[in-house]
Amino acid sequence: MMRPVAYIKSDFTSKFGIPRQSGLTDLEAEIHFYPEYQNPEAVRGLEEYSHLWLIWEFSRSIRKEWSPTVRPPKLGGNTRVGVFATRSPFRPNPIGLSSVQLTDIALDPHEGPVIHIQGADLLDGTPIYDIKPYIPYADSHPEARGSFATAHRDDHLQVQFPPELLNKVPQSKQKPLIQILSLDPRPAYQQDPERIYGFPFAGLEIKFRVEEETLYVCEVNEGEKK
Template identity: 60%
Template sequence: MEHRITLNAIAHIRSSFPEKFGIPRQGGLADTRGNIVFEPEYRDVQAFRGLEEYSHIWLVWEFSETLGRQWSPTVRPPRLGGNIRKGVFATRSPFRPNPIGLSCVRLEKVELDTPEGPVLHVLGADLLDGTPILDIKPYLPHVDSHPEAAGGFADRVKEYGLEVDFPRELGAEVTEEERRIICQLLAQDPRPSYQQDPARVYGMRYADLEVKFTVNHETVHVVKIIRSMPD
């Protein structure tokens, strides 16, 4: 007998990623900031009592961009070049039977008294702006950390740590924090592994910035920064 489960979004995240391209493939890979704003029925400050004692939390969230899409028992992980199939349960693909994601982020601050109720300020978020949050749980290092664990095929994939060429004249267009985060994001090489054209100019949006770049061998070259004008 099929068992139906109803999940309600308890919050949404406000992040600097208006689109998927450029989002870190895992949480904690870049110092990206995010604010978690709760729905009115979950703003009781008693629900947050003691949360400030933790340095990290788990975010359980919904792959809202894949809702309604058919899941597949096998997927092509981009880090394997997009031409090798693995079982969906051996990956973190969004195309799952239930579109649920899991991210570990640093909890910078719990702000209880805001016009929108309690707000959590987090660091290292890898979520699209507006992503629904289904639950929040504390990260427990004595049980959640397993340095000896085997990482499957992910351990055999090349670690990306590209050099980033960010010209001085373009650096004047951004703040020092924006520059640092952009370099962190680009160093991970946001391109699919099968795209290797050194002449191609890619565009990545971060906050109100559009970053144009090329990749040649092991170096990312930032070629243009465009900041959107406020409406």
């Protein structure tokens, strides 16, 4: 029986707003081990790698039944494809896989090793089942085809963030928040320019709307305290 070895601390407390894939620059998070796995020997040598694979659980998407097909948002929410041809969280086994950048491993006197990473697309508190080093010659395939999931990282929305609202965001969180917004957090099939969307990030509630190729931030409010 598999058991989580760690969990993540991130700025995301809601599924809405989380990047659809890992790798977003400057988005920081921490991996904390459960007591049984807080032995520093378990991460010895890990600092020699620049990137890691995280194997984790879609803990908010567990269902009793599974469907052989799902409706990816990128296809408008109406076209069905096989679940194994997608990265949908609704799977027979709710397992996720993310590639992240390793920035530091700190030794906490009470919690043992704490792994600092960038680029995680995980909800705060997500259970992590395993951590593996990313091996460039084996794991990188630039020539690979991506079907409907192929996207260009330059295909971003323009973000209009009024200075008086941006100043409510801690400086260290401003750049990653703008990056998240530029990727368009909305479901692909929702295109109403009058609709106001919102999601929690780093203890704040961010509200925005999108018109054509521009995202307009409307409000930044204090979020609910944990």
